[in-house]
Amino acid sequence: MKNTTASRITALLATSLAIALGGCSSNQQNDSFVSWDQINQEYLDTVASYPYKLPPGATFPSDLGEPEYAKEVYQPGFGAMQAYFFAQCAEEKVVVANHSSHKATAVAALDAIDQIHQLPVFQKHVDDSGGEWKGIMDKARLGDYSQLVNFYNSDCASPWYHDNGA
Secondary structure, eight states, X not given: XXXXXXXXXXXXXXXXXXXXXXXXXXXXXXXXXXXXXXXXXXXXXXXXXXXXXXOTTOOOOSSOOOOTTTTSEEOTTHHHHHHHHHHHHHHHHHHHHHTTTOHHHHHHHHHHHHHHHHSHHHHHHOOOTTOHHHHHHHHHHTTOOHHHHHHHHHHTOSHHHHTTTO
């Protein structure tokens, strides 16, 4: 059941992000879509102005890389959210590594995740009106880290995250 719940939450957050940001679309450009280069610049601008320190050992990737869909178009906000999701994964890694042995460190990382989620750009692009993410965080604060660990293992598994300390 835990894996099913984590899978549903992962799917919900991914779906809400895809809906909120529009991800990639057809390569017909209009005023509400931007190119991959513009998204990458948005990511770089967000990294340069990111308001918090990343955990030790984590550094933002130098760019978003070259995606398979570079010729597609994206909605504004997609690049910024990649920076925020990277930061979230970096903090989740701290929780996963420390929840059994260094509870204070894990709790501080949970606090950092909460700070990320309170930022206006995050609030604008991610909908947790159903409380799924809040439920994961509440359980972790009560000592049940299983859903957060599952979320980290599924959503932060890309080499783009791990190669940069997240």
